[in-house]
Amino acid sequence: MDQPHDYAISVHGLVVSFGAHLVIDNLDLDVRQGEILGIVGASGGGKSVLLRTILGLLPKRSGSIRVLGNDPDAIGIEAMRDVERRWGVLFQQGALFSALTVRQNVEFPMREYLELPDALRTEVAETKLRMVGLAHEDMEKFPAELSGGMTKRVALARSLALEPDIVFLDEPTSGLDPIAAGEFDVLIKTLQRTLGLTVFMVTHDLDSLEAVCDRIAALADGRIVAVGSMTTMLACQHPWVKAYFGGPRARAESKAVAPPPQKP
Ligand SMILES: Nc1ncnc2c1ncn2[C@@H]1O[C@H](COP(=O)(O)OP(=O)(O)OP(=O)(O)O)[C@@H](O)[C@H]1O
Structure with missing residues (x-):
C-alpha cells in the first residue's frame, strides 16, 4: 500500500469554480513519486x-493540495518559491517568449531562480537543448522560426532548466503529426527514466497514454472517476470512460496494434 510520503502530489476534496460554474467538484488524486x-x-x-x-495559478474554493510534501497554504511565499523551483511546466501552446531566442528562453528560469555566471548558465x-534533440544552429533562432515539434522540444528543455523533481505537461503532443508525437513520447519516457522525474501529463493522445504512462486518471463530472492501467480503463463502467476508451478511435487503435489473427 502507498504511504503518503510516496506521493509527489496529493489532492483531496478539491473544489474549483468560476462564479457559479463548478469545474472541479470534490476531486481526489494522488500522484506517486517517479x-x-x-x-x-x-x-x-x-x-x-x-x-x-495545483501550480497555484488558479484559486481553489476548498480542499487541500500537497506538492512534494508541502502545503502551499501553510508555507510562506519564500518557501513556496523553493517548491516552485522543483517543478517544470510545459504549457499547451509552448508559451515561449517570442522576443527571446531558443537559448535565452531556456536560460530564463535560471536567471530568475539561480545565481549562475553567464557562461555557465549558457x-x-x-546541454538541456541538446538533451531534447535541438541542433546547435537552432539555439539562436526565435520561436516564430520553429516548427511545432521544435517548439515543444524547446518548451520541454525550458521545463527541465532547474532540474525539477516534477514536470507538468499540458497536451505535449497536441498539434504534432503521429511520427513527431511518437518521437516526443519516447523523449518524455527516456528523460523521465534518466532523470527520475515524476510526470503529470494532460493528454488526449491515446498512443501517448499507452506508450508513456504508468497510470491513467480519468476526469469526468469534475472528479477522478477511474485511476489505473489501460486495463483498468477498459474495464471501467463510467459512461464517459467507456465512451472514450471503447469509442471508434480507441477501437481502431487497438486493432492497429493487435497481432494478426493466427491461421488455423
Ligand atoms: N480563467 C477562467 N475563467 C473562467 N472559466 C474558465 C477559466 N479557465 C477555464 N475555465 C472554464 O473551465 C472549464 C474547464 O476548462 P479546461 O481548460 O480546464 O478544460 P480542459 O479539460 O483542459 O479542456 P481541453 O481538453 O479542451 O483543453 C471550461 O468550461 C472553461 O471555459
Whole structure:
C-alpha cells in the first residue's frame, strides 16, 4: 500500500469554480513519486484547470493540495518559491517568449531562480537543448522560426532548466503529426527514466497514454472517476470512460496494434 510520503502530489476534496460554474467538484488524486500519470477527460472538462490549480495559478474554493510534501497554504511565499523551483511546466501552446531566442528562453528560469555566471548558465541551457534533440544552429533562432515539434522540444528543455523533481505537461503532443508525437513520447519516457522525474501529463493522445504512462486518471463530472492501467480503463463502467476508451478511435487503435489473427 502507498504511504503518503510516496506521493509527489496529493489532492483531496478539491473544489474549483468560476462564479457559479463548478469545474472541479470534490476531486481526489494522488500522484506517486517517479511515475508518469496521464490525465484524460472531455474537452472543457477541467484538466488544465486542475493542473493550473495545483501550480497555484488558479484559486481553489476548498480542499487541500500537497506538492512534494508541502502545503502551499501553510508555507510562506519564500518557501513556496523553493517548491516552485522543483517543478517544470510545459504549457499547451509552448508559451515561449517570442522576443527571446531558443537559448535565452531556456536560460530564463535560471536567471530568475539561480545565481549562475553567464557562461555557465549558457552551457547548462545548451546541454538541456541538446538533451531534447535541438541542433546547435537552432539555439539562436526565435520561436516564430520553429516548427511545432521544435517548439515543444524547446518548451520541454525550458521545463527541465532547474532540474525539477516534477514536470507538468499540458497536451505535449497536441498539434504534432503521429511520427513527431511518437518521437516526443519516447523523449518524455527516456528523460523521465534518466532523470527520475515524476510526470503529470494532460493528454488526449491515446498512443501517448499507452506508450508513456504508468497510470491513467480519468476526469469526468469534475472528479477522478477511474485511476489505473489501460486495463483498468477498459474495464471501467463510467459512461464517459467507456465512451472514450471503447469509442471508434480507441477501437481502431487497438486493432492497429493487435497481432494478426493466427491461421488455423
Ligand atoms: N480563467 C477562467 N475563467 C473562467 N472559466 C474558465 C477559466 N479557465 C477555464 N475555465 C472554464 O473551465 C472549464 C474547464 O476548462 P479546461 O481548460 O480546464 O478544460 P480542459 O479539460 O483542459 O479542456 P481541453 O481538453 O479542451 O483543453 C471550461 O468550461 C472553461 O471555459
